[in-house]
Amino acid sequence: MNERTADNQGGAVQQRYAVVLDWGGKLGLAVLLIAFAVYLCGALPPLVPRTQMHEYWGLSAEAYMQATGSQPGWCWVRRLHKADCLTFTGIALLSAVTVFCYLTVIPMLLRRKERVLAVLVCLEVAVLLLAASGVLSGAGH
Numbered sequence: 001m002n003e004r005t006a007d008n009q010g011g012a013v014q015q016r017y018a019v020v021l022d023w024g025g026k027l028g029l030a031v032l033l034i035a036f037a038v039y040l041c042g043a044l045p046p047l048v049p050r051t052q053m054h055e056y057w058g059l060s061a062e063a064y065m066q067a068t069g070s071q072p073g074w075c076w077v078r079r080l081h082k083a084d085c086l087t088f089t090g091i092a093l094l095s096a097v098t099v100f101c102y103l104t105v106i107p108m109l110l111r112r113k114e115r116v117l118a119v120l121v122c123l124e125v126a127v128l129l130l131a132a133s134g135v136l137s138g139a140g141h
Helices: 003-041 050-055 061-068 073-079 088-111 115-133
Strands: none
Touching (some): 088 115
């Protein structure tokens, strides 16, 4: 394989990453906007009614969770039937886009026999998933 072919294949990996990043960002933003529209139009009841929101603005995260009965970490998933919690889906999706990008380029790296880079990308995915899981902190993000 000559240097020019290697550069073109490297460009293919970068292109795949960029395409997934672009679509993932657009999808995450769309989900965020749709969930916010659901919240604004009142299609689902919120955890905190908009008329009472001003009462919670000055609270610390801990005081807010206590006042609303919220819990840290991934507990918001159990409250997706609440409009204000539904908006977290877009945020979570946007946060996961990097993992999706990495997962799509791993097979390309393996086909190119770039095993060291593929292992490093797999380790990066593992670290990101471990961090998001909350196993180390006990709460998750």
